[in-house]
Amino acid sequence: MEIRTKRIFLMPHLCRGVLSFFLAIGAMAASAEEVKPLIEPDVRPQKVDESLIDTENFELGVFGGVINIEDFESSMLYGVRVAYHLTESFFLEANLGLAEGGETSFEKLAGNVELLSDEDREYRFYNVAFGYNILPGEAFLKGPFSGDTYAFNTNFYLIGGAGATDFAGDNRFTAMAGAGYQVLVNDWLAMHVTFREHFYDIDVLGETKTSMNTELSTGLSFFF
Amino acid sequence: MIKLLQRSICLLLFSMLSLEAAADDWWKFWVADSNTQQVRVAEPFIDFRSGPAQGFPVIHTSEKGEWLTLLKRKTDWMKVSDAKGRLGWVSIDDLLLTEDATGDTVSITEPRFDDFRTRRWESGLQMGEFDSTAVNSGYLGYWMTANLSAELSVSQILGNSSEIQMLSAALVHQPFPQWRFSPFFRIGGGQIKIKPKATLLSVDNSINSMAHAGIGMRCYVSDRFFVRLEVNDYKVFTNEESNEEATEWKLGLSVFF
Structure with missing residues (x-):
């Protein structure tokens, strides 16, 4: 009797055991099925397609600053700049700049004398140059408001080239040499501060002499 | 002259302030979603640098088997991101030793004498x-x-x-x-x-x-x-x-x- 009653009490346990056994088998069967999904994804391995990757070796920018035109004061300078990066270190650059010569000391002192017409006072130059990123590095800027520190890639570069300067009714072969500091705000935007010396021979004041013109400018450029 | 100098300094300061705003990742929309150019590291490891030149420091290293997404190229450097979204620049020479999804070595042109x-x-x-x-x-x-x-x-x-x-x-x-x-x-x-x-x-x-x-x-x-x-x-x-x-x-x- 005791055994019978025991069996009655044990029945639910047995049932539960059997049930869980079948459930386990079912689960195993289900997991075996999962190896092969109902819908097979239609994805074929793809090769890397280079043409889909954006290349950013060109840089287009504008600059503004001050240029001192020998004998003709210092003036505001504006211009555009295009660069092509050949390697991580070397780049080619083309510049177009525009300024306006001021008055010589002689014109100021003598009063009503004008050495050049307004048109001849226009100072225009172009040049093509070869640049070298001599000191690549990083600059750290602490945000003035948030207190976060940002790291920017920078380049200190040397640049030299030649072109022509159109000033005082004369167009002269011009050599240029200088250095600049580039801060990359992100991958495609950069800030420049540059210092360049432009040399050319000119005879506006009688005899031929070498004119030295120092450019100090800052600009923004975009990589594309 | 002083006026000119003042103007230049203002311009410089303005651009310095705008640096912080521009540094945020708001420009990410620029990167096309369709870009799924991926490679798998096949060498024991691959170095990520902070910028596209040998002079920039190594900031991260990915191990063999990790998948990298190719984002953009500057000269002989490729900007990549790993599965966790870490970004860095990898040299093309290193990338040429990785594999693409078909298991073949990646073919990226490097201008050469040929x-x-x-x-x-x-x-x-x-x-x-x-x-x-x-x-x-x-x-x-x-x-x-x-x-x-x-x-x-x-x-x-x-x-x-x-x-x-x-x-x-x-x-x-x-x-x-x-x-x-x-x-x-x-x-x-x-x-x-x-x-x-x-x-x-x-x-x-x-x-x-x-x-x-x-x-x-x-x-x-x-x-x-x-x-x-x-x-x-x-x-x-x-x-x-x-x-x-x-x-x-x-x-x-x-x-x-």
């Missing part, structure tokens, strides 16, 4: 002397066969007494395209415009035709650029009794595509 031989377009800037006066010049060339190309060039010659502008077309023959130092011959013609400097007396500009022949040498340097040296002899057809002649030499750097 490409120099099979180039189609070339363009360059040159400087030199034209009859002992400084000359600046630029040209564009198209290779029709491995030996023969057509070129278009513009020059500006800046002398003490005149400014000369030239536009010319030329045919260039290169007998040994497979040589690293490859000589060439060119022959062509064009127009020459002589502008006398009007400081003493005003003289009209004169436009004349000219023909030229020359020899030169291309010297492959590395990547996609080469040095080009050439010597040309010009004959300018004038209305006067005799034609004028001039010799020119130019040296410059060119790029091929």
Whole structure:
């Protein structure tokens, strides 16, 4: 009797055991099925397609600053700049700049004398140059408001080239040499501060002499 | 002058302040979603640098088997992101040792000497002397066969007494395209415009035709650029009794595509 009653009490346990056994088998069967999904994804391995990757070796920018035109004061300078990066270190650059010569000391002192017409006072130059990123590095800027520190890639570069300067009714072969500091705000935007010396021979004041013109400018450029 | 300086300083300060705002990742929409160019690291590890040059520090390293997404390329560097979104610049030389989804080695073109031989377009800037006066010049060339190309060039010659502008077309023959130092011959013609400097007396500009022949040498340097040296002899057809002649030499750097 005791055994019978025991069996009655044990029945639910047995049932539960059997049930869980079948459930386990079912689960195993289900997991075996999962190896092969109902819908097979239609994805074929793809090769890397280079043409889909954006290349950013060109840089287009504008600059503004001050240029001192020998004998003709210092003036505001504006211009555009295009660069092509050949390697991580070397780049080619083309510049177009525009300024306006001021008055010589002689014109100021003598009063009503004008050495050049307004048109001849226009100072225009172009040049093509070869640049070298001599000191690549990083600059750290602490945000003035948030207190976060940002790291920017920078380049200190040397640049030299030649072109022509159109000033005082004369167009002269011009050599240029200088250095600049580039801060990359992100991958495609950069800030420049540059210092360049432009040399050319000119005879506006009688005899031929070498004119030295120092450019100090800052600009923004975009990589594309 | 002080005003100018103030303006420049203002401009500089303004751009410094705008740095912080621009540093945020708001520009990410720029990156196309469709870009799923992925490679798997096959060497034991691959270095991520903070910028696209050897001089920038290594900021992260991915292990063998990790998948990297290729984002953009600058010169010989590729910006990549790993599965956790970490960004960095990997050199193309390292990328050429990775595998793509098919398990093959990634094929990314790195301009080499082989490409120099099979180039189609070339363009360059040159400087030199034209009859002992400084000359600046630029040209564009198209290779029709491995030996023969057509070129278009513009020059500006800046002398003490005149400014000369030239536009010319030329045919260039290169007998040994497979040589690293490859000589060439060119022959062509064009127009020459002589502008006398009007400081003493005003003289009209004169436009004349000219023909030229020359020899030169291309010297492959590395990547996609080469040095080009050439010597040309010009004959300018004038209305006067005799034609004028001039010799020119130019040296410059060119790029091929």
